[in-house]
Amino acid sequence: MGFAMKLYEQVAHNLRERIELGYYHTGDKLPSVRALSQEHGVSISTAQEAFGLLIDDGVIEARPKSGYYVLQQQAPPTLPETSRPTPQPLAVSQGHNLLHLMNEYGAEKMTQLSLALPDLSTPTLNPLIKITAELSRTMTARILSYDFIRGADELRREVARLAIDSGCRIHPDEVIVTTGCQEALSSSLRAVTEPGDIVVVDSPSFFGSLQAIEMNGVKALEIPTHPETGISLEALELALDQWPVKACLLTPTNNNPLGYSMPDEHKPKLLELLAKYDLPLIEDDIYGDLSYTLPRPRTIKSFDTDGRVILCSSFSKTLAAGLRVGWVAPGRYIDKVMMMKYVSSMSTATLNQLAIAEFVAQGYYEKHLRKMRKNYRRDRDAVIGWLKRYMPQDTRISYPQGGYLIWVELPCDLDSIELNQRAYEHRIRIAPGTLFSASGKYKNFMRINSSNSQEPEVEAAIITLGRLCHEMIEERSLPVA
Ligand SMILES: Cc1ncc(COP(=O)(O)O)c(C=O)c1O
Numbered sequence: 356m357g358f359a360m361k362l363y364e365q366v367a368h369n370l371r372e373r374i375e376l377g378y379y380h381t382g383d384k385l386p387s388v389r390a391l392s393q394e395h396g397v398s399i400s401t402a403q404e405a406f407g408l409l410i411d412d413g414v415i416e417a418r419p420k421s422g423y424y425v426l427q428q429q430a431p432p433t434l435p436e437t438s439r440p441t442p443q444p445l446a447v448s449q450g451h452n453l454l455h456l457m458n459e460y461g462a463e464k465m466t467q468l469s470l471a472l473p474d475l476s477t478p479t480l481n482p483l484i485k486i487t488a489e490l491s492r493t494m495t496a497r498i499l500s501y502d503f504i505r506g507a508d509e510l511r512r513e514v515a516r517l518a519i520d521s522g523c524r525i526h527p528d529e530v531i532v533t534t535g536c537q538e539a540l541s542s543s544l545r546a547v548t549e550p551g552d553i554v555v556v557d558s559p560s561f562f563g564s565l566q567a568i569e570m571n572g573v574k575a576l577e578i579p580t581h582p583e584t585g586i587s588l589e590a591l592e593l594a595l596d597q598w599p600v601k602a603c604l605l606t607p608t609n610n611n612p613l614g615y616s617m618p619d620e621h622k623p624k625l626l627e628l629l630a631k632y633d634l635p636l637i638e639d640d641i642y643g644d645l646s647y648t649l650p651r652p653r654t655i656k657s658f659d660t661d662g663r664v665i666l667c668s669s670f671s672k673t674l675a676a677g678l679r680v681g682w683v684a685p686g687r688y689i690d691k692v693m694m695m696k697y698v699s700s701m702s703t704a705t706l707n708q709l710a711i712a713e714f715v716a717q718g719y720y721e722k723h724l725r726k727m728r729k730n731y732r733r734d735r736d737a738v739i740g741w742l743k744r745y746m747p748q749d750t751r752i753s754y755p756q757g758g759y760l761i762w763v764e765l766p767c768d769l770d771s772i773e774l775n776q777r778a779y780e781h782r783i784r785i786a787p788g789t790l791f792s793a794s795g796k797y798k799n800f801m802r803i804n805s806s807n808s809q810e811p812e813v814e815a816a817i818i819t820l821g822r823l824c825h826e827m828i829e830e831r832s833l834p835v836a
Contacts, residue, residue: 360650363404366395370405371414371648374425385415385423411725412648413732432739432752435613435764435800437587440558440577444598445793447569466816468803469775469784471611471760473672474730479723483674486717487710498709502702504693506532506682509712514682517715520650521643522657523666525684531696532682534703536641536669539683541567542695543665544604546688547635548573552601555594557586559762559791559800561611564604564639568793575793576600582753582762585610585617588624595632602635608652609642612762612791612802614755616646622655629663635688640668641681644724646757647732662687670711672758673724678707731759731806738805741814745821747828759806762788764799767828771801777823783816 360368370391373379385406386394392402406423409415415423490498505511511527518525533539540563548554550572556564558577568575576594578586585607594600607617617625629636638655646652656666665688669681680703685692714720738761742752749766765771771787778785788800807813 366405367408435751444553444574444576447793469786502705507708513715522653536681539667546691562790604637606639609757614753642758734805734808737808741817
């Protein structure tokens, strides 16, 4: 399966590496377009495109009549350590906490740092609103009727085309449209497991997949996970040796909540291991298109040669969650997944599928992504900067390379459920770490959303969170009356 960087991407990649390695510092002038083209033996326009890419990525700026200069980069924070979850399969136990958190969303005006929502205020979404309005004005019988279980062909074609960016060659007939990625995940799980089975997951792990595991009567076996590279393949191998695992479920790119992206060289090794035990992989790629740099990381599916990877995604994080349009490419499990999708919701609402298909086909999706990647990187840097400034010393922070979720380890073993309760009085919501583990681990962690960093209340909220943490630490050191 061929997948190569385009020439300008290669040139940009080399230049970025030199900046990261310290050959060029903040404020340094970079070589001219001509010098870069000569050095790499590429055309002037390729060199210009490479600079354009680095500008889009927020790495450099162009100063009129002067040249290209390196921008200040946020120094990476101190990361949390590799997780050490309970080394045995567990029934998931966090459902009640989760429903409480989700149900109260929207009830009051809050600074919502808890939910993984994209920035909905961007003008690059306007064409989608326009297309949806036009479609609904001409409500055809097709829109008002059931769609195929597999979804609208127009959208399946666009999904297959977009998948090429992640190195994947999928035929539109291999794609099933779902009602969000959540339905893709739960249908896939039901297709490959039975009650009592064990599924391995990264740890911490997205609470929606943990709940889907719970609702299917399956147990989760959490694998130690590194905040930059993802699950430990050694730990996975040991777990597969020891337990009768039936499937693996991972979010390997711009992971929620930890932010890791699995390096490409791990992916064939993972597949080898899964082939040895003949296991399917459910790959959740919902944040994959939001990688800050191009080309985006390859999906594990793009390395799959025997159809064992079930690739799940949606437009909820890239466009808008309320549209409820997702998809799954189930490989060799297509018939079973199709059946599970049918019993889950019959078909997905047609209007939103057609609107997204048109939005993608007209090139608006690419334009939107180009802008959002840059914005979300800016947001990550802003929020990490505030966390470093306002949270107590020894707070550890993830450093995602895409998306808008930040995983924070509180110092002194502070309890994030208590922090959430105190924050509620200030109309602030965070996602407590316990939701991201089958057994309620990660009590001293929280996940926050950085996508709205431009709103002044976000910095104010982080100032408040920092103050509350300091207070909690001080209260501990007071003598008990
Ligand atoms: C990793 C991950 N997968 C799946 C979902 C669910 O996506 P959707 O809203 O498309 O159902 C989410 C939503 O937060 C998520 O973060």
